[in-house]
Amino acid sequence: xxxxxxxxxxxxxxxxxxxxxxxxxxxxxxxxxxxxxxxxxxxxxxxxxxxxxxxxxxxxxxxxxxxxxxxxxxxxxxxxxxxxxxxxxxxxxxxxxxxxxxxxxxxxxxxxxxxxxxxxxxxxxxxxxxxxxxxxxxxxxxxxxxxxxxxxxxxxxxxxxxxxxxxxxxxxxxxxxxxxxxxxxxxxxxxxxxxxxxxxxxxxxxxxxxxxxxxxxxxxxxxxxxxxxxxxxxxxxxxxxxxxxxxxxxxxxxxxxxxxxxxxxxxxxxxxxxxxxxxxxxxxxxxxxxxxxxxxxxxxxxxxxxxxxxxxxxxxxxxxxxxxxxxxxxxxxxxxxxxxxxxxxxxxxxxxxxxxxxxxxxxxxxxxxxxxxxxxxxxxxxxxxxxxxxxxxxxxxxxxxxxxxxxxxxxx
Amino acid sequence: xxxxxxxxxxxxxxxxxxxxxxxxxxxxxxxxxxxxxxxxxxxxxxxxxxxxxxxxxxxxxxxxxxxxxxxxxxxxxxxxxxxxxxxxxxxxxxxxxxxxxxxxxxxxxxxxxxxxxxxxxxxxxxxxxxxxxxxxxxxxxxxxxxxxxxxxxxxxxxxxxxxxxxxxxxxxxxxxxxxxxxxxxxxxxxxxxxxxxxxxxxxxxxxxxxxxxxxxxxxxxxxxxxxxxxxxxxxxxxxxxxxxxxxxxxxxxxxxxxxxxxxxxxxxxxxxxxxxxxxxxxxxxxxxxxxxxxxxxxxxxxxxxxxxxxxxxxxxxxxxxxxxxxxxxxxxxxxxxxxxxxxxxxxxxxxxxxxxxxxxxxxxxxxxxxxxxxxxxxxxxxxxxxxxxxxxxxxxxxxxxxxxxxxxxxxx
Numbered sequence: 044x045x046x047x048x049x050x051x052x053x054x055x056x057x058x059x060x061x062x063x064x065x066x067x068x069x070x071x072x073x074x075x076x077x078x079x080x081x082x083x084x085x086x087x088x089x090x091x092x093x094x095x096x097x098x099x100x101x102x103x104x105x106x107x108x109x110x111x112x113x114x115x116x117x118x119x120x121x122x123x124x125x126x127x128x129x130x131x132x133x134x135x136x137x138x139x140x141x142x143x144x145x146x147x148x149x150x151x152x153x154x155x156x157x158x159x160x161x162x163x164x165x166x167x168x169x170x171x172x173x174x175x176x177x178x179x180x181x182x183x184x185x186x187x188x189x190x191x192x193x194x195x196x197x198x199x200x201x202x203x204x205x206x207x208x209x210x211x212x213x214x215x216x217x218x219x220x221x222x223x224x225x226x227x228x229x230x231x232x233x234x235x236x237x238x239x240x241x242x243x244x245x246x247x248x249x250x251x252x253x254x255x256x257x258x259x260x261x262x263x264x265x266x267x268x269x270x271x272x273x274x275x276x277x278x279x280x281x282x283x284x285x286x287x288x289x290x291x292x293x294x295x296x297x298x299x300x301x302x303x304x305x306x307x308x309x310x311x312x313x314x315x316x317x318x319x320x321x322x323x324x325x326x327x328x329x330x331x332x333x334x335x336x337x338x339x340x341x342x343x344x345x346x347x348x349x350x351x352x353x354x355x356x357x358x359x360x361x362x363x364x365x366x367x368x369x370x371x372x373x374x375x376x377x378x379x380x381x382x383x384x385x386x387x388x389x390x391x392x393x394x395x396x397x398x399x400x401x402x403x404x405x406x407x408x409x410x411x412x413x414x415x416x417x418x419x420x421x422x423x424x425x426x427x428x429x430x431x432x433x434x435x436x437x438x439x440x441x442x443x444x445x446x447x448x449x450x451x452x453x454x455x
Numbered sequence: 456x457x458x459x460x461x462x463x464x465x466x467x468x469x470x471x472x473x474x475x476x477x478x479x480x481x482x483x484x485x486x487x488x489x490x491x492x493x494x495x496x497x498x499x500x501x502x503x504x505x506x507x508x509x510x511x512x513x514x515x516x517x518x519x520x521x522x523x524x525x526x527x528x529x530x531x532x533x534x535x536x537x538x539x540x541x542x543x544x545x546x547x548x549x550x551x552x553x554x555x556x557x558x559x560x561x562x563x564x565x566x567x568x569x570x571x572x573x574x575x576x577x578x579x580x581x582x583x584x585x586x587x588x589x590x591x592x593x594x595x596x597x598x599x600x601x602x603x604x605x606x607x608x609x610x611x612x613x614x615x616x617x618x619x620x621x622x623x624x625x626x627x628x629x630x631x632x633x634x635x636x637x638x639x640x641x642x643x644x645x646x647x648x649x650x651x652x653x654x655x656x657x658x659x660x661x662x663x664x665x666x667x668x669x670x671x672x673x674x675x676x677x678x679x680x681x682x683x684x685x686x687x688x689x690x691x692x693x694x695x696x697x698x699x700x701x702x703x704x705x706x707x708x709x710x711x712x713x714x715x716x717x718x719x720x721x722x723x724x725x726x727x728x729x730x731x732x733x734x735x736x737x738x739x740x741x742x743x744x745x746x747x748x749x750x751x752x753x754x755x756x757x758x759x760x761x762x763x764x765x766x767x768x769x770x771x772x773x774x775x776x777x778x779x780x781x782x783x784x785x786x787x788x789x790x791x792x793x794x795x796x797x798x799x800x801x802x803x804x805x806x807x808x809x810x811x812x813x814x815x816x817x818x819x820x821x822x823x824x825x826x827x828x829x830x831x832x833x834x835x836x837x838x839x840x841x842x843x844x845x846x847x848x849x850x851x852x853x854x855x856x857x858x859x860x861x862x863x864x865x866x867x
Contacts, residue, residue, distance in 0.1 A: 101790030133814035166783025365863030371578030378513030451777030
């Protein structure tokens with residue numbers, strides 16, 4: 044593991060207990076002996092679940108399992124292991140998930156169909172699920188409500204800090220809590236693939252309505268970050284709602300359009316946004332945190348495509364690493380995105396500095412200004428492409444020699 | 456400029472003169488004083504031209520100029536400068552092209568509409584075309600038929616060797632020659648953006664037929680290579696056919712489907728393929744030359760998309776740099792391509808070594824085998840995705856710390 048990210052938080056947030064959620068962690072010896080690599084979370088009966096899973100066509104066995112279970116929408120247990128992604132493991136991979144779910148169902152005294160499974164780590168190596176199964180009974184006994192930091196640490200792979208976030212929101216005047224944990228973004232962490240994020244709340248929301256809260260927030264969180272453009276076989280986001288706030292007078296929400304969800308939706312979006320930015324801030328080898336904002340595009344989707352083209356350009360990312368205000372590379376990245384852009388109206392800002400406008404370098408812009416700005420640790424690139432009103436923001440980091448060192452030398 | 460590519464040819468090929476083509480080069484002081492940075496090529500009356508230009512939405516002024524002229528299809532002169540791409544230069548950029556074309560037309564005694572212009576170098580800085588215009592008269596006087604190596608050198612930017620290729624072909628029993636020169640691929644060379652390639656032949660082929668020879672060959676040459684996935688504002692490929700072979704009995708070809716073009720088509724494709732691979736072999740900081748072959752895809756296009764996803768994956772490219780047979784990253788790159796792939800039928804080979812089949816690591820494969828293979832300087836990755844009969848090959852190179860060094864430190 045490399046040195047800790049310069050953007051690691053000084054203090055970890057404390058996540059309060061959520062009624063109906065208990066957790067425990069263990070060292071199951073999945074890849075490294077003695078490393079805590081297993082999380083078991085148990086949920087009270089009546090817990091609903093919604094989620095978003097990788098779009099990869101070579102999705103892992105646990106992702107396939109979760110996709111089938113999500114249609115059903117109820118959950119009693121979550122098993123997460125690090126060290127092995129159980130991806131590209133064929134029939135044996137499916138058997139490993141099945142064995143894990145059987146053991147979890149026995150330990151949690153629930154149906155297999157109510158068990159969710161996520162794995163992160165090496166791709167292509169068979170996962171010995173008996174190591175997991177052997178631990179779940181004890182973990183069920185030990186599970187307690189205030190174990191979020193331990194849980195966030197158990198799912199880390201090459202992450203250099205645990206990722207935690209929490210918010211409160213009122214639903215019809217009753218306060219509910221939303222806790223979230225996450226680990227390393229997409230394929231930042233190569234063999235140790237995967238972005239995983241889990242949210243927990245005591246709100247009482249049916250699966251379809253929960254899904255409606257989750258999906259719009261993806262665009263401003265996990266779908267708006269990129270480290271290296273690689274997509275994992277295992278990306279998994281799950282939200283569990285125990286409904287236990289009903290005992291304190293919270294309503295049972297059946298429909299996503301229910302206006303009483305307004306504050307809850309925002310809080311969910313904030314937790315996801317917070318976690319997503321923490322994931323970027325732990326990007327491998329990063330020295331700069333970068334916000335790319337595109338305005339004036341034909342649509343929001345077009346703006347996002349252009350912003351991602353900029354954020355994924357190795358040339359833009361290496362220029363940022365080199366503190367070079369190389370806006371020509373930004374122009375080229377806009378051009379290759381394939382979306383409409385009016386070259387002769389294009390405007391580019393670095394922070395507040397107007398670098399280019401009307402398809403030319405801006406009058407009065409000096410390279411010295413740009414170079415001074417690039418020395419900061421947080422870089423904002425804003426591009427107006429001059430054709431419409433679509434806008435989007437994407438967050439990323441720079442591409443450094445350290446990234447290459449980590450990824451070229453990783454398994455050797 | 457870094458050290459010379461380990462894949463630079465030991466000996467440059469000698470390109471024979473082609474009747475109807477004359478060239479000269481000069482140091483015009485466009486970016487660096489004393490550096491040869493200007494090529495002027497003159498063609499006999501009756502020369503036809505076809506081409507392919509960048510799909511970038513922020514294409515340079517010279518690209519826009521060429522796109523308009525190609526509809527017309529006749530050429531008398533080509534002006535190429537390095538040091539400044541004349542891209543994102545707005546109205547002044549268009550004026551610079553116009554001034555260049557006027558001066559070239561005067562020097563070549565032709566119409567402005569018969570002049571083609573290409574520029575490569577820094578993006579966003581105004582190009583002082585008067586420096587070019589001042590040289591063209593003398594260059595027209597000096598132009599001679601055997602200046603291909605000098606021409607290939609004049610268009611270099613961060614290229615570490617000049618790129619030259621030549622082939623002969625018979626059209627209806629009469630031998631014709633095809634010469635080609637090229638420079639650095641796509642955005643390998645950041646500020647010094649751009650892949651440029653120019654082919655010259657004495658065959659007598661009308662513009663539409665010439666275009667029909669050119670375009671199918673793109674898929675196996677310039678459209679099948681990638682260094683870092685970035686697309687330049689300025690990519691330009693032009694083929695000039697002087698028709699002077701008619702004096703030796705060659706036919707005048709009007710239609711692309713003419714069967715007498717069979718050997719010529721192949722020779723054009725070979726010159727383009729040869730040049731394109733030279734471009735990859737001069738990728739910035741490369742230590743490995745990589746061939747990615749995808750078979751069993753739904754279509755040729757799907758195969759190409761998957762191959763590019765593998766070839767552009769920073770994680771695959773850094774693994775190759777680290778000599779790590781990390782096939783899990785290949786699986787992930789297949790998955791993120793978004794094309795149909797049958798995970799449980801996927802097969803991966805490194806060279807001749809079967810690494811994975813039927814969605815699992817292959818029986819008998821050992822990491823030691825893979826690691827030994829990865830020590831070679833030419834790496835072949837073959838992936839069968841198990842859904843159809845579409846196949847495609849893409850060529851690329853590894854991603855090294857040297858690439859980051861070149862691109863992060865370039866302008867500082």
